Every structure is written in C-alpha cells, then in structure tokens.
Amino acid sequence: MTSISDFDDSAAHAVDMEHKIELDLVEALCLEVRNGKDQRAIASALQQLSDYTETHFISEELLMRLNMYDSYAEHVKDHVHTLEVLRELSINHALGTSSLVSGKIVSVLEFITHHIATHDRRFSEHLLRQKMELNYLYF
Template sequence: MAMLFTDDLVTGNEMIDSQHKELIDKINALLISCENKADKAGAVKMLNYLADYTDFHFSAEEQLQKEIEYPGYNEHIKKHEELRQTVNQLHEMLEEEEGPTEAFVERVNSKVVDWLNYHIKTFDRSVAEYKFMRDNTQRI
C-alpha cells in the first residue's frame, strides 16, 4: 500500500513539507522493492536508503527546533528515536529472512507508514505552527 502526501500532511513549512514528500517517496520505494519477495538485497538497499534519508530529515528538523527554541524539542527527539529503532528492527527482520516477507511489509505499514502519518499530523505540524507564530508575533 503506497503512502501519499495528502493535504492533511501539509505543515505549512516548506522545508519540512518538501522533506516529508521525499521521505514518503523513500518509503514507497521500499514497499515496491518488497513486491519481489526473493529480492532481499533490493529490500536491504532501499531500507538503508530510507534510514539514511530519515537521519538527514530528522537532523534538519531537530536543527530547526533548536534554532526556534521549540519547547517540545526533547519529546520530539524521543519520537524520532522510535522510528530509528523501528528501522533497526526492520533490518534485523530482513537479516533473519530470505527476503521481504508479508510480515515485514505489514511491519513497514504499521510501524513506519502509520507512525509517519501520525507524527506529521501532530508533532511536525506543531513545530511548523510554533515557528509561524514565533515569526509572526505582530499578528497576535
């Protein structure tokens, strides 16, 4: 099941939104690679690519939060760590299997796709709104 960047995922922050679109593309590429159950190497390659881009994105988000002195910074970092741990668990799953199984795909959907949807709609939107309010104090 492909993940789509829909209007309800827009935070209003151009950097965050563009990176989320790219992150969703990486997740979809991983899911597509899983269609060939025998292609363990392809799934590992796409999972590594997703992990690398996730680290890049989280670093950018965390830097933004530091710059704007976002009050929920510590909690947000803990949420990012949850996804990093999930990606590590997915690596372990692939190591143990001959290729991406249905259980692996289910885990990607429940622990990555669902997590990201919720995270963007709540945590990331909160950061974008805080930044907007901070940058536009004259509107208050």
C-alpha cells in the same frame, strides 16, 4: 533583505520537501516488499530510507533547537522510536527474516504519516507563530 523570518520560511519549506521525500521512500520500500522478489532491492530501499530519515531528523531537530521549540523532547521521542524500528527492520532483513519486514512496513508508514500530521504540523505552527510575533515586534 534577508531576515530571520525569511530564513524560517525557507527552512520550513525545506522540511516540508523532506517530508515528501520521506513518504516517497517509505512507499518505495512498501512496493519492494510487496513485490518481495528482490531481497537486494528491499535491503537497498531500507538502507536509503534509514539514511534519509536519520539525516532529516537531524535537520528538523536542529531547526527545533534554533527556534527554542517547547515540545522538542516529546517530538524527538517519536524520532528515536522511528529510527529504532527502522534499525530493527534492517537487522531482521539482514538475518533473512523478511516476513517481519513485510509485517511491519505498513505500521511504519502509518506511524511516520501520523508523526508528520501531528508533531511536525505542530512544529510548523510554532514556526508560523514565531514569525508572526517577529513581524509584530520589528515591523
């Protein structure tokens, strides 16, 4: 039988998979920047990362709201910051100042990795606690 608890499990698993894809896309961009030869490939990797990140954040924020996550506002500040930095990188790259992209991409990778290890982990623990409370109440 499907329950709220089952939904939360599969949603949490989907978010974990999204984090893996997110990190893979950042690493792909780092690789393109390190190669530094193909400006179109860098632009494409940057666009893919930005689009995916925005979609992932929408999905994660919806899950937080559905689960009445008490640190929602604090968590979303990190998301907003990440999207601003990615937008800034895209603009710099489009203006031909790609050196700014290579100078910042490592800090973007570190920021996203830190976000996943702290904020996203805290949210996963929140989901786990909620699941345990629901199991206690209904079973």
